[in-house]
Amino acid sequence: MKTIKFLFFSLLMISFGLQAQETEQQEEPKAEEHYNINKFRQLYQEFSTPNQYRSASGAPGPAYYQQRADYKMDIKLDDANHHIYGYETITYTNNSPDALDYLWVQLDQNVRQKDTKSALIEGGGVNPFMRPSDFASQYMKEPFDGGFNIKKVLDSKGNALPYMINQTMMRVELPKTLKTGEKFSFDIEWDYNINNHVDGRGRSGYEQFPDGHRAYVIAQFYPRMCVYNDVEGWQNSQFWGRDEFALPFGTFEVNLTVPEDHWVDATGKLENRKDVYSKTELKRYEQATKSYDKPVIIRTQPEAEKLAMMPGATKTKTWEFKADYVRDFGWTSSRRYVADAMAVKVGDKDVMAVSIYPPEGNPLWEQWSTYAVAQTLKSYSRMTFDYPYHKAISVHAKNQGMEYPMICWNYGRPDAEGNYTDRTKFGMISVIIHEVGHNFFPMIVNSDERQWTWMDEGLNTFVQYVAEQDFGENYPAAIEGLDAYPSRRGPAAKIVPYMAGDQRYIAPIMSKGLNTYQFGSNAYSKPATGLNILRETVMGRDLFDYAFRTYSQRWMFKHPTPEDFFRSMEDASAMDLDWFWRGWFYTTRFNDMGLKEVSKYYVSNEMNQAMKDYAKENGIPVERIKEAGLVYMVKEDSEDFDAALKGKQPGEVVSGIDDYLKENFTAEERARMKAPKYFYEITVEKPGGLVMPIIIEYTFADGTKERVTHPAEIWRYNDKKVGLSKASDKEIVGITIDPDLETADIDVSNNSWPQQPKVDKFEEMRKQ
Ligand SMILES: [Zn+2]
Numbered sequence: 001m002k003t004i005k006f007l008f009f010s011l012l013m014i015s016f017g018l019q020a021q022e023t024e025q026q027e028e029p030k031a032e033e034h035y036n037i038n039k040f041r042q043l044y045q046e047f048s049t050p051n052q053y054r055s056a057s058g059a060p061g062p063a064y065y066q067q068r069a070d071y072k073m074d075i076k077l078d079d080a081n082h083h084i085y086g087y088e089t090i091t092y093t094n095n096s097p098d099a100l101d102y103l104w105v106q107l108d109q110n111v112r113q114k115d116t117k118s119a120l121i122e123g124g125g126v127n128p129f130m131r132p133s134d135f136a137s138q139y140m141k142e143p144f145d146g147g148f149n150i151k152k153v154l155d156s157k158g159n160a161l162p163y164m165i166n167q168t169m170m171r172v173e174l175p176k177t178l179k180t181g182e183k184f185s186f187d188i189e190w191d192y193n194i195n196n197h198v199d200g201r202g203r204s205g206y207e208q209f210p211d212g213h214r215a216y217v218i219a220q221f222y223p224r225m226c227v228y229n230d231v232e233g234w235q236n237s238q239f240w241g242r243d244e245f246a247l248p249f250g251t252f253e254v255n256l257t258v259p260e261d262h263w264v265d266a267t268g269k270l271e272n273r274k275d276v277y278s279k280t281e282l283k284r285y286e287q288a289t290k291s292y293d294k295p296v297i298i299r300t301q302p303e304a305e306k307l308a309m310m311p312g313a314t315k316t317k318t319w320e321f322k323a324d325y326v327r328d329f330g331w332t333s334s335r336r337y338v339a340d341a342m343a344v345k346v347g348d349k350d351v352m353a354v355s356i357y358p359p360e361g362n363p364l365w366e367q368w369s370t371y372a373v374a375q376t377l378k379s380y381s382r383m384t385f386d387y388p389y390h391k392a393i394s395v396h397a398k399n400q401g402m403e404y405p406m407i408c409w410n411y412g413r414p415d416a417e418g419n420y421t422d423r424t425k426f427g428m429i430s431v432i433i434h435e436v437g438h439n440f441f442p443m444i445v446n447s448d449e450r451q452w453t454w455m456d457e458g459l460n461t462f463v464q465y466v467a468e469q470d471f472g473e474n475y476p477a478a479i480e481g482l483d484a485y486p487s488r489r490g491p492a493a494k495i496v497p498y499m500a501g502d503q504r505y506i507a508p509i510m511s512k513g514l515n516t517y518q519f520g521s522n523a524y525s526k527p528a529t530g531l532n533i534l535r536e537t538v539m540g541r542d543l544f545d546y547a548f549r550t551y552s553q554r555w556m557f558k559h560p561t562p563e564d565f566f567r568s569m570e571d572a573s574a575m576d577l578d579w580f581w582r583g584w585f586y587t588t589r590f591n592d593m594g595l596k597e598v599s600k601y602y603v604s605n606e607m608n609q610a611m612k613d614y615a616k617e618n619g620i621p622v623e624r625i626k627e628a629g630l631v632y633m634v635k636e637d638s639e640d641f642d643a644a645l646k647g648k649q650p651g652e653v654v655s656g657i658d659d660y661l662k663e664n665f666t667a668e669e670r671a672r673m674k675a676p677k678y679f680y681e682i683t684v685e686k687p688g689g690l691v692m693p694i695i696i697e698y699t700f701a702d703g704t705k706e707r708v709t710h711p712a713e714i715w716r717y718n719d720k721k722v723g724l725s726k727a728s729d730k731e732i733v734g735i736t737i738d739p740d741l742e743t744a745d746i747d748v749s750n751n752s753w754p755q756q757p758k759v760d761k762f763e764e765m766r767k768q
Pocket of ligand 1: 001434438456457460
């Protein structure tokens with residue numbers, strides 16, 4: 001899913017964020033405390049202990065198991081009354097080592113029950129501003145009755161099974177204990193009122209058009225098995241409306257009976273295309289399977305518009321779909337649909353990229369949707385594994401951004417005259433890339449969305465950024481006038497307003513999605529940006545990409561946990577990233593470092609003040625120190641500078657060094673050795689609590705530059721301040737920390753030496 005709800009609030013936060021509060025203690029910790037709060041200590045306390053199910057490497061262990069749920073369903077859509085009727089047979093396989101006495105089934109539509117408790121957990125008081133539709137549904141309308149009406153729960157012999165419903169969860173009692181390796185089949189019959197998703201929100205429902213017809217995007221429409229696994233037992237945490245789902249894999253055989261003039265698509269292979277497509281549509285579809293460079297329109301806009309002018313068919317048609325090993329099933333149906341498709345090569349296979357939209361989506365949808373689907377399949381397959389399904393469908397549904405296996409709903413609609421802004425266009429392309437991308441996370445790499453929003457949204461938003469940039473390169477016409485695709489999330493600088501914001505409204509990424517403030521920044525932007533920082537700055541693309549692919553491939557068609565991700569990234573790269581996971585995922589700390597001081601030094605035979613002080617403190621006779629034949633670094637502006645240097649020029653090798661060289665190297669070797677002329681000490685301070693690499697750029701008097709990246713481990717002894725030393729043949733005239741804004745440093749006004757004239761920070765952030 002994509003969130004836009006918090007955008008307004010994030011904008012407000014930007015202005016508050018400028019007065020960032022540093023809450024951490026500023027004094028230097030004692031050695032013992034230093035050990036306990038050391039930001040480089042391992043995550044042993046935070047991580048669960050590796051076991052037979054999940055290995056310390058981050059891979060599935062030798063005893064890893066997962067449950068299976070196979071579904072057969074007959075679904076009827078009553079378009080006139082916007083009502084759905086369903087009958088399903090679930091075959092549940094217990095692969096766990098545990099014996100089960102009951103099964104838990106999810107009844108997501110019950111968030112739309114008349115007496116739902118969902119609204120009762122919102123404690124924000126009176127909303128200062130509301131959309132009229134929200135005002136009407138909250139204060140004026142009779143509550144909508146959209147919960148499941150469960151008519152029957154039967155075993156395979158037709159006997160009623162006892163069950164209990166607790167809000168969105170249903171416990172089905174088993175007639176006898178289901179042992180390891182055993183299967184149990186049971187039937188559920190249900191129906192419910194379909195909601196208007198434009199008026200009342202929701203990820204499933206219909207849009208009502210002025211001509212009296214509707215477009216349906218239907219999901220969470222059937223009682224769905226919960227996940228049972230080694231980390232949660234039953235994942236039967238209630239569905240409150242925002243946090244998403246946890247679902248086991250299985251095969252789906254679904255018959256969808258709808259009015260005969262509807263165009264339908266769904267998760268899975270269409271088994272009876274010849275019965276439901278017209279001859280012309282079949283011919284166009286065949287053409288599309290051979291068209292790799294542009295989409296072929298299968299059902300045209302005039303054809304859809306003609307149907308929309310008629311009263312609507314009363315006869316029905318049944319569309320038969322079968323999907324092997326998916327975690328869910330979604331479908332769409334309307335007589336007002338235009339459809340196009342093209343073939344995409346993924347590995348040695350052809351995948352169909354498909355778009356379905358009402359005429360209201362044009363001209364935008366016809367132009368870009370299917371290309372966006374195609375780019376997603378290519379970019380994500382490169383970053384993870386080859387897309388394993390035979391199709392990916394993007395359906396246009398107003399205000400929607402929601403994903404299911406092989407099919408997703410996306411927003412982005414021109415105005416009534418067909419005009420649209422860049423914001424609408426890029427919003428549409430981005431949401432398509434995002435939702436189609438969800439096929440990889442969490443539809444195939446099947447994490448628990450209910451518990452860990454970032455595991456699908458964060459990882460997906462990260463790859464979305466990569467795919468958006470690819471899209472900009474491959475379709476220059478789409479980004480005309482811009483240097484690159486205008487990605488909203490990914491680059492480090494874009495997360496600064498959130499990181500610098502009021503700590504009262506920030507939660508660690510490792511929080512349950514339901515419980516976090518600023519959901520979009522917390523679960524989408526911040527993890528995506530963190531991965532981008534790892535890839536571009538900490539690990540480098542080669543190491544990162546190999547490790548990211550390793551994680552993705554290890555957990556394809558399985559259920560990973562956060563540790564499986566963290567461990568795999570380290571296991572495949574030989575990088576200890578515990579410090580990064582700890583800071584970025586487990587805390588709300590931010591990065592802020594700056595240049596405190598830059599000092600120039602010269603090398604001298606004359607004893608410097610520091611040595612004199614040391615000798616005095618320790619009672620060492622000066623004569624004895626002189627015998628040691630040391631050379632001394634003298635600070636340019638120190639009191640003893642003139643005396644120590646005694647007319648020597650920078651770079652002049654002092655006698656002590658000269659003697660050493662003569663004794664140890666041949667004249668030929670000495671000729672190749674060059675003494676640096678300038679010595680600098682650069683003191684970097686770090687008011688921010690995060691540790692990050694120090695990226696430092698030196699500009700020399702001749703205009704050349706040199707960039708050095710000190711790994712984050714440079715902060716392992718002192719979390720507040722470090723001293724860097726730089727010897728150079730050329731005089732340094734400028735120093736900049738993090739010149740390309742790669743580390744989400746929240747205050748860059750102290751990142752340059754000599755200090756740059758102050759710029760208005762709000763202006764700067766606005767421009768980014
Ligand atoms: Zn999403």
